Amino acid sequence: MPSLLQKLLLDLKRRGNWILGELAAVEKGLPADFNTHRKGVAQRLTRAVALVERMLCDPDLADPKLEPNFFMDFKRVSELIVSVEDTSLLILKRCSPEDRFLTSLLGQICREVGYKDPPPLCGALSFQYFQALMETDIVMTPQGQASELLALPDLYHELAHFVVFRQRPALEVPVLAIIHKYFADVVRKGRQQGLPQATMDAIGKSSALWTSLWHVEFACDMVATYWCGPAYGLANLRLSAIRGDPYQDSGTHPADDARKTGIECILKLAGGTVAANEIDRMWQDLKRLSPSIPPAGYVKRYPTQLLEQVAQCVYQGCAGLGFQRFSQHQSESAIVGTAIAQAWEAFQRDAATFAAYEASAIQALRSRLMWP
């Protein structure tokens, strides 16, 4: 009589094999970049199914001492299979003209910025703005992104998520070291000064938010700015205008106002002080339109000194990894970077006629990327 875990593993194997069959069935007619992704996913899934088969053949599977650990392996493989079905398989089966264009676009961005891994697959299927899905090497965008230029800098931010995750020793770990040291110094000074417990608790909370997830968002913004330049700052301003309160933060995302400061730090380090000042001027204008005011303790929660240190670290990390800074791009080869920068210039020059400009620029990009 098979155990519950054996039955679950048999079911998992069946599901894994079904997806492998679907992945094989969609091969015909796929563009090369889609097929590269398909092959990679199929290889990973084949290894996962082989692991399930090994567990099923393992004479110790039902041993009470080992069974809970086998069950944990089962869960990780299950998660992979669900993720592949929900993302890779969905985009590969659909392979719409929008998905194909955005995948080509992202591939081109990867070449322009010096991204070294295979470019992620891109699908215009998101109902939650832009998403980077690390486990399956996928970027999801909203439906309209294949016809727009102004939000495309956000693709650089999503790509940065892969870099910050995969290059942890070069990017995330040094950033974390800076943040931990900064808050340890603040706590030490606070104790010396005999600050009230409520203040010390607020410092502890800020430190936890920074070291938990905020540092990742700040780092991704900064890498994106390193690659994309002022257009990333402008796209961030545009997005912030839609999102509302620039001082609102959450457990996962720092306040837009602080993110803007981080972006400016990178622009200044890259010699883009004029652009940084212009973005700041527009930001002040946005704040004039917004009734929001910074909440109590805001300045201490987002110390400029810390943002500057983190920016310096990310900037050096990007240079060390051999990435192309926006100001190093050659307009002939940086097709996407140049198109985005020019689109923002055109929008600022004449927002009323921008729609026509954008349609023509998108068409030109499609022609160059899809039918070179």
Add this chain to the structure above:
Amino acid sequence: MSELSIIAHDYALNAEFARKFNDAVLTLKRRYLLGRLGKGETDETVKEARLDLRSLLGSLVAALQDEGKPWTADQAQVPADVLERLRKRVKGELQETIVELRGVVDDLAKGAALRGPAFRVLDVVCEAADATASAAFRRLRRI
């Protein structure tokens, strides 16, 4: 940019840690509790599992007892969510847990065989890491 990207990032980190920790524990449990090797496993596999576990546990112990001590890059091996969950799970027994984990690190460093009590505390870490990865996955896939 959306919340899902950061949750995906978080899930990937937590799942990677859970997988690595559990793989090492599974290999060593079989070797020391059942007294045999798995199919395809060799003494070299056991040696690698001991090294991996020692590295992960060393980082975990350093992170758990970080009060007042400077943060080291080594601690970055352990996701913050795993630490938080583990602290909640052991609650008032944190100090005893740290002592037990340090004992396992010492045994691994000395090349000593691991016994039942070592695996009891390792299972606590495995469960915390597994639960953290599962929770991140549920947030990611909205299931």
